[in-house]
Amino acid sequence: FTKEQQALMKVIIDAYNKHQIPQDVAKKLLQDKYSTEENFLLLTEMATSQVQVLVEFTKNIPGFLSLDREDQIALLKGSAVEAMFLRSAQALNKKMPIGHTEVLEERIRKSGISEEFIKPMFNFYKSIGELHMVLEEQALLTTITILTPDRPYVKDQPAVERLQETALDLLRKMCVLHHPQEPQYFARLLGRLTELRTLSHYHAEMLASWRVNDHKFTPLLCEIWDV
Numbered sequence: 001f002t003k004e005q006q007a008l009m010k011v012i013i014d015a016y017n018k019h020q021i022p023q024d025v026a027k028k029l030l031q032d033k034y035s036t037e038e039n040f041l042l043l044t045e046m047a048t049s050q051v052q053v054l055v056e057f058t059k060n061i062p063g064f065l066s067l068d069r070e071d072q073i074a075l076l077k078g079s080a081v082e083a084m085f086l087r088s089a090q091a092l093n094k095k096m097p098i099g100h101t102e103v104l105e106e107r108i109r110k111s112g113i114s115e116e117f118i119k120p121m122f123n124f125y126k127s128i129g130e131l132h133m134v135l136e137e138q139a140l141l142t143t144i145t146i147l148t149p150d151r152p153y154v155k156d157q158p159a160v161e162r163l164q165e166t167a168l169d170l171l172r173k174m175c176v177l178h179h180p181q182e183p184q185y186f187a188r189l190l191g192r193l194t195e196l197r198t199l200s201h202y203h204a205e206m207l208a209s210w211r212v213n214d215h216k217f218t219p220l221l222c223e224i225w226d227v
Ligand SMILES: Nc1ccc(C(=O)O[C@H]2C[C@H]3CC[C@@H]2C3)cc1
Pocket: 040, 043, 044, 045, 046, 047, 084, 085, 088, 108, 203, 216, 217, 218, 221
Protein backbone atom coordinates (compact mmCIF):
# COMPACT_ATOMS: atom_id res chain seq x y z
CA PHE A 1 0.00 0.00 0.00
CA THR A 2 1.15 3.56 -0.64
CA LYS A 3 1.50 6.04 2.24
CA GLU A 4 -1.70 7.76 1.05
CA GLN A 5 -3.60 4.48 0.97
CA GLN A 6 -2.50 3.60 4.50
CA ALA A 7 -3.60 7.06 5.70
CA LEU A 8 -6.94 6.78 3.87
CA MET A 9 -7.60 3.31 5.33
CA LYS A 10 -6.88 4.52 8.85
CA VAL A 11 -9.27 7.49 8.53
CA ILE A 12 -12.05 5.30 7.11
CA ILE A 13 -11.63 2.52 9.69
CA ASP A 14 -11.53 5.01 12.59
CA ALA A 15 -14.71 6.67 11.29
CA TYR A 16 -16.41 3.31 10.74
CA ASN A 17 -15.56 2.15 14.27
CA LYS A 18 -16.44 5.49 15.87
CA HIS A 19 -19.88 5.75 14.32
CA GLN A 20 -21.72 2.64 15.50
CA ILE A 21 -25.37 2.33 16.56
CA PRO A 22 -25.54 3.52 20.20
CA GLN A 23 -25.68 0.67 22.70
CA ASP A 24 -28.97 1.93 24.18
CA VAL A 25 -30.72 1.48 20.80
CA ALA A 26 -29.25 -2.00 20.36
CA LYS A 27 -30.19 -2.91 23.96
CA LYS A 28 -33.81 -1.88 23.37
CA LEU A 29 -34.05 -4.72 20.85
CA LEU A 30 -33.87 -7.13 23.78
CA GLN A 31 -36.82 -5.63 25.66
CA ASP A 32 -39.70 -8.05 26.01
CA LYS A 33 -42.49 -6.27 24.08
CA TYR A 34 -43.06 -8.08 20.77
CA SER A 35 -46.19 -6.60 19.23
CA THR A 36 -46.05 -5.68 15.53
CA GLU A 37 -46.49 -2.08 16.59
CA GLU A 38 -43.67 -2.27 19.12
CA ASN A 39 -41.38 -3.96 16.57
CA PHE A 40 -42.11 -1.26 14.01
CA LEU A 41 -41.30 1.48 16.52
CA LEU A 42 -38.00 -0.25 17.36
CA LEU A 43 -37.08 -0.57 13.68
CA THR A 44 -37.94 3.08 13.19
CA GLU A 45 -35.60 3.98 16.03
CA MET A 46 -32.91 1.69 14.60
CA ALA A 47 -33.26 3.08 11.07
CA THR A 48 -33.16 6.66 12.39
CA SER A 49 -30.04 5.90 14.38
CA GLN A 50 -28.45 4.19 11.35
CA VAL A 51 -29.08 7.28 9.22
CA GLN A 52 -27.48 9.49 11.88
CA VAL A 53 -24.49 7.12 11.98
CA LEU A 54 -24.33 7.20 8.17
CA VAL A 55 -24.22 11.02 8.06
CA GLU A 56 -21.43 11.18 10.67
CA PHE A 57 -19.42 8.43 8.93
CA THR A 58 -19.82 10.11 5.53
CA LYS A 59 -18.50 13.44 6.82
CA ASN A 60 -15.26 11.63 7.71
CA ILE A 61 -14.68 10.26 4.19
CA PRO A 62 -11.64 12.20 2.92
CA GLY A 63 -12.71 14.62 0.20
CA PHE A 64 -16.44 14.30 0.84
CA LEU A 65 -16.82 17.69 2.53
CA SER A 66 -14.91 19.31 -0.36
CA LEU A 67 -17.64 18.22 -2.79
CA ASP A 68 -20.38 20.63 -3.86
CA ARG A 69 -22.83 20.98 -0.91
CA GLU A 70 -25.88 19.95 -2.91
CA ASP A 71 -23.99 16.94 -4.28
CA GLN A 72 -23.17 15.91 -0.71
CA ILE A 73 -26.90 15.87 0.07
CA ALA A 74 -27.69 14.02 -3.19
CA LEU A 75 -25.11 11.33 -2.34
CA LEU A 76 -26.45 10.89 1.20
CA LYS A 77 -30.07 10.68 0.09
CA GLY A 78 -29.17 8.38 -2.79
CA SER A 79 -27.15 5.95 -0.67
CA ALA A 80 -28.97 5.97 2.68
CA VAL A 81 -31.07 2.84 2.05
CA GLU A 82 -28.15 0.83 0.63
CA ALA A 83 -25.76 1.92 3.38
CA MET A 84 -28.41 1.02 5.97
CA PHE A 85 -28.98 -2.46 4.55
CA LEU A 86 -25.20 -2.98 4.39
CA ARG A 87 -24.82 -1.91 7.99
CA SER A 88 -27.75 -3.99 9.26
CA ALA A 89 -26.39 -6.98 7.28
CA GLN A 90 -23.01 -6.51 8.93
CA ALA A 91 -24.63 -6.07 12.35
CA LEU A 92 -26.80 -9.17 11.95
CA ASN A 93 -23.86 -11.28 10.73
CA LYS A 94 -21.40 -10.05 13.32
CA LYS A 95 -21.48 -12.21 16.44
CA MET A 96 -23.83 -9.78 18.21
CA PRO A 97 -24.24 -10.38 21.95
CA ILE A 98 -26.05 -13.70 22.51
CA GLY A 99 -29.62 -13.59 21.34
CA HIS A 100 -29.43 -10.13 19.72
CA THR A 101 -29.26 -11.50 16.19
CA GLU A 102 -32.27 -13.80 16.56
CA VAL A 103 -34.23 -11.08 18.36
CA LEU A 104 -33.49 -8.49 15.68
CA GLU A 105 -34.36 -10.97 12.95
CA GLU A 106 -37.61 -11.83 14.75
CA ARG A 107 -38.56 -8.17 15.11
CA ILE A 108 -37.85 -7.45 11.44
CA ARG A 109 -40.02 -10.42 10.43
CA LYS A 110 -42.85 -9.26 12.70
CA SER A 111 -42.96 -5.51 12.00
CA GLY A 112 -45.55 -5.22 9.27
CA ILE A 113 -43.05 -5.72 6.43
CA SER A 114 -44.76 -7.93 3.84
CA GLU A 115 -43.29 -11.37 3.16
CA GLU A 116 -42.30 -10.45 -0.41
CA PHE A 117 -39.69 -7.98 0.99
CA ILE A 118 -38.58 -10.15 3.91
CA LYS A 119 -37.25 -12.89 1.60
CA PRO A 120 -34.90 -10.77 -0.53
CA MET A 121 -33.81 -8.86 2.56
CA PHE A 122 -32.73 -12.00 4.42
CA ASN A 123 -31.22 -13.49 1.27
CA PHE A 124 -29.07 -10.38 1.11
CA TYR A 125 -28.12 -10.64 4.79
CA LYS A 126 -27.13 -14.28 4.19
CA SER A 127 -25.11 -13.45 1.05
CA ILE A 128 -23.21 -10.76 2.96
CA GLY A 129 -22.56 -13.17 5.84
CA GLU A 130 -21.12 -15.78 3.48
CA LEU A 131 -18.48 -13.30 2.28
CA HIS A 132 -16.86 -13.10 5.73
CA MET A 133 -15.65 -9.56 5.02
CA VAL A 134 -12.98 -8.10 7.29
CA LEU A 135 -13.75 -4.73 8.89
CA GLU A 136 -11.66 -2.81 6.32
CA GLU A 137 -13.65 -4.38 3.48
CA GLN A 138 -16.96 -3.57 5.18
CA ALA A 139 -15.96 0.06 5.74
CA LEU A 140 -14.64 0.45 2.18
CA LEU A 141 -17.71 -1.19 0.62
CA THR A 142 -19.92 1.25 2.55
CA THR A 143 -17.69 4.14 1.40
CA ILE A 144 -17.93 2.98 -2.25
CA THR A 145 -21.72 2.75 -1.97
CA ILE A 146 -21.94 6.32 -0.65
CA LEU A 147 -19.57 7.64 -3.36
CA THR A 148 -21.71 6.36 -6.25
CA PRO A 149 -21.47 9.07 -8.96
CA ASP A 150 -24.73 8.27 -10.79
CA ARG A 151 -27.15 9.02 -7.97
CA PRO A 152 -30.09 11.29 -8.92
CA TYR A 153 -29.33 15.05 -8.95
CA VAL A 154 -25.52 14.72 -8.65
CA LYS A 155 -24.09 17.62 -10.71
CA ASP A 156 -20.30 17.08 -10.59
CA GLN A 157 -20.15 13.31 -11.21
CA PRO A 158 -16.42 13.27 -12.18
CA ALA A 159 -15.51 14.67 -8.74
CA VAL A 160 -17.42 11.82 -7.07
CA GLU A 161 -15.91 9.27 -9.50
CA ARG A 162 -12.39 10.37 -8.49
CA LEU A 163 -13.15 9.77 -4.81
CA GLN A 164 -14.87 6.45 -5.50
CA GLU A 165 -11.97 5.21 -7.65
CA THR A 166 -9.53 5.88 -4.81
CA ALA A 167 -11.68 3.75 -2.49
CA LEU A 168 -12.08 1.05 -5.18
CA ASP A 169 -8.28 0.82 -5.68
CA LEU A 170 -7.83 0.42 -1.96
CA LEU A 171 -10.59 -2.20 -1.67
CA ARG A 172 -9.09 -4.19 -4.54
CA LYS A 173 -5.74 -4.37 -2.71
CA MET A 174 -7.49 -5.22 0.59
CA CYS A 175 -9.26 -8.17 -1.06
CA VAL A 176 -5.98 -9.56 -2.45
CA LEU A 177 -4.39 -9.18 0.98
CA HIS A 178 -7.21 -10.78 3.01
CA HIS A 179 -8.51 -13.32 0.48
CA PRO A 180 -5.44 -14.44 -1.50
CA GLN A 181 -7.10 -17.78 -2.37
CA GLU A 182 -10.06 -16.08 -4.04
CA PRO A 183 -9.00 -13.98 -7.05
CA GLN A 184 -12.69 -13.21 -7.77
CA TYR A 185 -13.42 -11.96 -4.25
CA PHE A 186 -13.25 -8.26 -5.20
CA ALA A 187 -15.71 -8.83 -8.07
CA ARG A 188 -18.03 -10.73 -5.70
CA LEU A 189 -18.05 -7.77 -3.29
CA LEU A 190 -19.00 -5.37 -6.08
CA GLY A 191 -21.70 -7.80 -7.14
CA ARG A 192 -23.32 -7.27 -3.73
CA LEU A 193 -23.73 -3.57 -4.61
CA THR A 194 -25.91 -4.58 -7.54
CA GLU A 195 -28.03 -6.74 -5.23
CA LEU A 196 -28.27 -3.72 -2.89
CA ARG A 197 -29.82 -1.61 -5.64
CA THR A 198 -32.63 -4.10 -6.15
CA LEU A 199 -33.21 -4.10 -2.38
CA SER A 200 -33.66 -0.34 -2.41
CA HIS A 201 -36.58 -0.73 -4.82
CA TYR A 202 -38.22 -3.15 -2.38
CA HIS A 203 -37.48 -0.67 0.37
CA ALA A 204 -39.39 2.13 -1.40
CA GLU A 205 -42.43 -0.16 -1.59
CA MET A 206 -41.94 -1.12 2.08
CA LEU A 207 -42.07 2.56 3.03
CA ALA A 208 -45.15 3.16 0.88
CA SER A 209 -47.04 0.24 2.44
CA TRP A 210 -46.17 1.49 5.94
CA ARG A 211 -47.30 5.00 5.03
CA VAL A 212 -50.57 3.70 3.62
CA ASN A 213 -51.21 2.06 7.01
CA ASP A 214 -50.48 5.39 8.62
CA HIS A 215 -47.28 4.29 10.38
CA LYS A 216 -45.32 7.17 11.94
CA PHE A 217 -41.79 8.01 10.69
CA THR A 218 -39.24 10.28 12.34
CA PRO A 219 -38.48 13.69 10.74
CA LEU A 220 -34.99 12.49 9.74
CA LEU A 221 -36.36 9.46 7.89
CA CYS A 222 -38.99 11.64 6.18
CA GLU A 223 -36.28 14.04 5.05
CA ILE A 224 -33.75 11.48 3.80
CA TRP A 225 -36.37 9.47 1.89
CA ASP A 226 -38.69 12.32 0.86
CA VAL A 227 -41.68 10.64 2.52
N1 LIG B 1 -40.26 3.78 9.97
C1 LIG B 1 -39.26 2.98 9.40
C2 LIG B 1 -38.79 1.86 10.09
C3 LIG B 1 -37.77 1.10 9.54
C4 LIG B 1 -37.28 1.43 8.30
C5 LIG B 1 -36.22 0.59 7.71
O1 LIG B 1 -35.77 0.81 6.61
O2 LIG B 1 -35.74 -0.41 8.52
C6 LIG B 1 -34.51 -0.92 8.11
C7 LIG B 1 -33.74 -1.43 9.31
C8 LIG B 1 -33.51 -2.87 8.96
C9 LIG B 1 -34.82 -3.56 9.05
C10 LIG B 1 -35.62 -3.07 7.88
C11 LIG B 1 -34.66 -2.12 7.22
C12 LIG B 1 -33.33 -2.81 7.46
C13 LIG B 1 -37.75 2.53 7.60
C14 LIG B 1 -38.75 3.31 8.15
